[in-house]
Amino acid sequence: MSTITIHETQTAYNVPFNEAALATGPVILERKGRRVAVIIPADEFQAFRLWQEGRSWPQRQLGRLQTERTAFRRLLPELLKTHRGQFVAIQGGDVVDADVDESALARRVLAQGRRLVYIQEVRSDPRIYDLPSPEVVRHVPL
Amino acid sequence: MYRYDAGEQPPVAIVPVTVTDPITGAQASLSGKLDTGAAISVLPIATVADLGLAPQSDVWVAGYDTQFVQLPAYFVALEVAGCTIEMLKVTASQRSHMLLGRDVLSRFVATFDGKNLTFDLVDP
Secondary structure, eight states: OEEEEOEEOSSSEEOOOOGGGGGGSOEEEEETTEEEEEEOOHHHHHHHHHHHHHHHHHHHHHHTTHHHHHHHHHHHHHHHHHSTTSEEEEETTEEEEEESOHHHHHHHHHHTTOOSOEEEEOOSSOOEEEOOOOOOOOSOOO | OEEOBTTSSSOBOEEEEEEEOTTTOOEEEEEEEEOTTOSSOEEEHHHHHHHTOOOOEEEEEEOTTOOEEEEEEEEEEEEETTEEEEEEEEEEESOSSEEEOHHHHTTSEEEEEGGGTEEEEEOO
16 A cells, blocks of 8 residues: 555646556555545456445335335234234235135235235244355455 | 366265246246255355345244344256256345255255265255
């Protein structure tokens, strides 16, 4: 990593930057002793953007289900009495179908073209799936 | 009989898979990495975007560090090793291959010959 001190000129900052310096790591730009920016290779920046996008993506996807997920949580106490151990399909805030077989339920509701539907198992604690296989991915297009 | 992909080290058991959106019929072909450690199969985010899949469920998953995270889940059809799974719940994350977890592998007889870098996946 290296540091470049930038100087204000009449028109713009003057950055005496040599691209080869990136080979040793990020280049920090300082002005008046204060860090103002960091230069990294463009492909690393792209990888960072993708990583950033990947981190926020699940929350954006879950947000699309928010209305039906909220309805499920509201209905859950009653569903535990009537549908415990079954899977229910929630749409428009109500249970539209239920089955002990999740795949059969999904086949039925999706065959009806119900794209905006939330399917969940009726149980007091959520099921936890083991997924111990992380993958460090760089430069994967979204 | 399949060959391990030696492009990764150690070599990895990968099979071609086809994922279909059951509503639109849109399909994507990709590579599936066999993962007996995964309780649920995982699509790459890029495939979810390519197919325009809408989330229809959510799952809690525990990673290698035992941290829990909630992820969206999707229902898809899957073709793998000559077998069609009409409806499978999968989740998604940023990765290059699909992960074929135990929810898929338990439908097959899987035989691994690591010494010769071959494996087989047969629907009995």
